[in-house]
Amino acid sequence: xxxxxxxxxxxxxxxxxxxSLKCEQHLGHNAMYWYKQSAKKPLELMFVYSLEExxxxxxVPSRFSPECxxxxxxxxxxxxxxxxxxxxxxxxxxxxLSVGYTFGSGTRLTVV
Amino acid sequence: GQQVMQIPQYQHVQEGEDxxxxxxxxxxLSNIQWYKQRPGGHPVFLIQLVKSGEVKKxxxxxxxxxxxxxxxxxxxxxxxxTDVGTYFCAGYETSGSRLTFGEGTQLxxxx
Numbered sequence: 002x003x004x005x006x007x008x009x010x011x012x013x014x015x016x017x018x019x020x021s022l023k024c025e026q027h028l029g030h031n032a033m034y035w036y037k038q039s040a041k042k043p044l045e046l047m048f049v050y051s052l053e054e055x056x057x058x059x060x061v062p063s064r065f066s067p068e069c070x071x072x073x074x075x076x077x078x079x080x081x082x083x084x085x086x087x088x089x090x091x092x093x094x095x096x097x098l099s100v101g102y103t104f105g106s107g108t109r110l111t112v113v
Numbered sequence: 114g115q116q117v118m119q120i121p122q123y124q125h126v127q128e129g130e131d132x133x134x135x136x137x138x139x140x141x142l143s144n145i146q147w148y149k150q151r152p153g154g155h156p157v158f159l160i161q162l163v164k165s166g167e168v169k170k171x172x173x174x175x176x177x178x179x180x181x182x183x184x185x186x187x188x189x190x191x192x193x194x195t196d197v198g199t200y201f202c203a204g205y206e207t208s209g210s211r212l213t214f215g216e217g218t219q220l221x222x223x224x
Contacts, residue, residue, distance in 0.1 A: 019141075043217065044214040046211055098211075099143060101161050102156075102212065106155045
């Protein structure tokens, strides 16, 4: 375990479903992130939370909705996704915005 | 916006050969970070470089940060099969709140 726990590890959902991805960090970090990793593409930043405030929203479609209820937890709510949204979704945390990230193991999402 | 480019995209080596991946940023960086992602795994933080011209070593891995703080390299001496994976650089701009990742170099080591 890395100190950043993501659930579920795998998720298959239909385009009309609503699901949520969960991330929890046990490192006492104050910044958390969602990244999308698709095959043969660089890591794409989706959202940045610093001290529970969203500081970055990287032009992500509204069918992805983040939630950060406290500094240890981060959620990504999903609804009416498209097949091209299938990817590995990675959560990360860091002590502040500029230092090394600790990534979770990711959620492998398949949209059918 | 900031771009971070990494070359080569793929590298196949025989075990024992050296390997180098290069990273270039379109803007001056506050720091540069390197990560390794094993096949089927997640990125793992390796190191952070902050100072102009900085060189750091971790066993067989040598990391350099350019004098202008716009480029970096990772060199692995005498590769082993355990070095297999994708190596990403990530640059943090002097002003900003995001870490921008390069596309990664996928290293394959033939035993």
